[in-house]
Amino acid sequence: MTTAKICGLSTAPTLDAAIRHGASHVGFVFFTPSPRDLPFAKAAELAARVPTHVQRVGVFVNPDDALLEQAVLAGSLDILQLHKTASERADAIRWRFGLPIWAAVAVRTRADLDAAATYRGVADRILYDAKTPDGAALPGGMGLRFDWDLLAGFRHPLPWALSGGLDPANVADAIRVTGAELVDVSSGVESAPGIKDETRIAAFLQAVNA
Numbered sequence: 351m352t353t354a355k356i357c358g359l360s361t362a363p364t365l366d367a368a369i370r371h372g373a374s375h376v377g378f379v380f381f382t383p384s385p386r387d388l389p390f391a392k393a394a395e396l397a398a399r400v401p402t403h404v405q406r407v408g409v410f411v412n413p414d415d416a417l418l419e420q421a422v423l424a425g426s427l428d429i430l431q432l433h434k435t436a437s438e439r440a441d442a443i444r445w446r447f448g449l450p451i452w453a454a455v456a457v458r459t460r461a462d463l464d465a466a467a468t469y470r471g472v473a474d475r476i477l478y479d480a481k482t483p484d485g486a487a488l489p490g491g492m493g494l495r496f497d498w499d500l501l502a503g504f505r506h507p508l509p510w511a512l513s514g515g516l517d518p519a520n521v522a523d524a525i526r527v528t529g530a531e532l533v534d535v536s537s538g539v540e541s542a543p544g545i546k547d548e549t550r551i552a553a554f555l556q557a558v559n560a
């Protein structure tokens with residue numbers, strides 16, 4: 351069975367919709383250039399609504415300890431998702447915060463998958479995400495997908511999840527092609543950047559569970 355993370359939630363109604371329709375994980379973004387960046391006070395308010403069977407994932411881009419400390423506390427985070435964070439730094443974060451680490455690996459070519467092995471013994475899960483263009487403001491959350499066939503026959507060094515450009519219309523195909531046990535979506539369930547859409551969240555989770 352495939353489970354799903356709905357990422358970049360910032361309002362109570364959309365968070366509640368994700369939970370009601372069966373998300374296994376909800377994501378809170380702590381990255382100021384993102385339209386989904388979550389103030390700490392809002393993170394605390396949303397975190398309190400999340401039942402124990404759903405895990406709260408904090409999304410970061412090469413974060414420093416001060417940001418992590420505030421976010422972990424405010425968001426009652428269960429998991430730290432790290433983008434653009436080298437394995438040595440991810441390891442230091444794991445030791446300091448004692449939380450599971452998801453390491454994002456940005457993929458455009460088959461060679462990009464090699465980075466996953468550098469997180470062995472450090473990360474609990476690899477999140478394969480589409481590589482965004484050089485100079486892009488965000489390393490994720492841009493609705494870009496990579497060629498899923500690149501994962502065919504790849505010996506995954508760790509448990510993994512699929513993200514990048516997923517939406518209600520393509521997620522079933524993505525699961526069929528890749529065999530992903532966990533999928534992650536942000537912009538594919540939005541009506542505009544940073545604006546989550548309850549109907550699209552429901553449709554995405556129904557497609558995952560179909």
Ligand SMILES: O=C(O)c1ccccc1N[C@@H]1O[C@H](COP(=O)(O)O)[C@@H](O)[C@H]1O
Nearest residue numbers: 357384490491492493513514515536537
């Ligand atoms: O969503 C963001 O704004 C974001 C910012 C910084 C790093 C990652 C971000 N989102 C992650 O990007 C992927 C894919 O997003 P999308 O579905 O293609 O829009 C997902 O893992 C989000 O967690």
